[in-house]
Amino acid sequence: MDNKTFSLQTDLALYCRTGLYEPQTSIQEHTFHYRRLVYNVIKDTLRRAFPMTRKLIGKRRWKKMVMHFFEYHKCQTPQVWKLPQEFSDYYQQVNFPFKKKFSFLVTLLQYEWLEIEVFMMEDLPIDEFSIEKKSQEDRIIPNPEIKILSTEYPVHLKNGKEITEEDKGQYFVSVHRDFYTKQIQFNDLSYPFVEIILKANEGCFSRKDFIELLAKYDSDREKIMKLYQDFEQFALQNTIFLGYQI
Incomplete structure (x- = not known):
């Protein structure tokens, strides 16, 4: 030029x-x-x-x-x-x-932008996986097309006009692209489950690894195992997790 x-x-x-x-x-x-x-x-x-x-x-x-x-x-x-x-x-x-x-408009703008960013992001490489689990040691294959937004206000849970300073706190919302429909999904999450998602996307981890991670937050082993089992099912149903490594 x-x-x-x-x-x-x-x-x-x-x-x-x-x-x-x-x-x-x-x-x-x-x-x-x-x-x-x-x-x-x-x-x-x-x-x-x-x-x-x-x-x-x-x-x-x-x-x-x-x-x-x-x-x-x-x-x-x-x-x-x-x-x-x-x-x-x-x-x-x-x-x-x-x-x-x-006061929360910065977060709302980021939240709405993330929907676009995740929807338009390039397809990321995903290892082959099976939806059937063969053993408790099978490693999880996560959906990498996901972003986590940390926010002080529940912009993902309440109408903006209903949010007040009393709602101020710590919230986490995942924004991911459904593996099958390619539509965007939002999920309100507590931090221990956010940590599991982040760890899963850093490498392959098994059920045992995630249960050990949750042990930092509660000493009740039985409760922890139930929490993880419920989360794993939720994550699989919503394609936050895709399945298990072949």
Whole structure:
């Protein structure tokens, strides 16, 4: 790309964002349409990405957020579907006047973005597995297409308008792509089970390994074994675990 072409692209991008300093183009009478078209692409992409955020803060605040992002943020990604991540990051950097009113909005934006990120992520390699367990020592094959979000507010459990400071605590939600349907699933989890999922994705572990891990949280062996057995069944039914190593 020569310097002249790069300079024109830079000038056109600035014009599209701000509406100022209209550059000279080959069809000048069409130049003003570029800004409207680009804005509509960004507006529609963000609208689809953040339905919960839009509903929570209202149309007026949402419109101001999007326009602020459009005018002042220099987008880094050439892929439109990744714009919501930049929007989420941008919100954290800008001192919007309503930030104090919606203390958990950073988390809600991250939560909604994760759904897109996991849905669009590349297929990851998975070892062959069987859904039948032959022995208690069979190693678990986990679903690697998963993200864990740690949050102070239950954005995955309650309507945003019902969340208050009294709800503030420690929550964990898994966001994963179902192995068979490819749809996104969300699950509220306690930390011991989050640790099991993380360990499973670090390498192959057996039932015995996971029970030993849970022993850090409770000394009642019988209770621990029942907890793990229930979680394993839950994880298999929801394709957080896929099966057992062949």
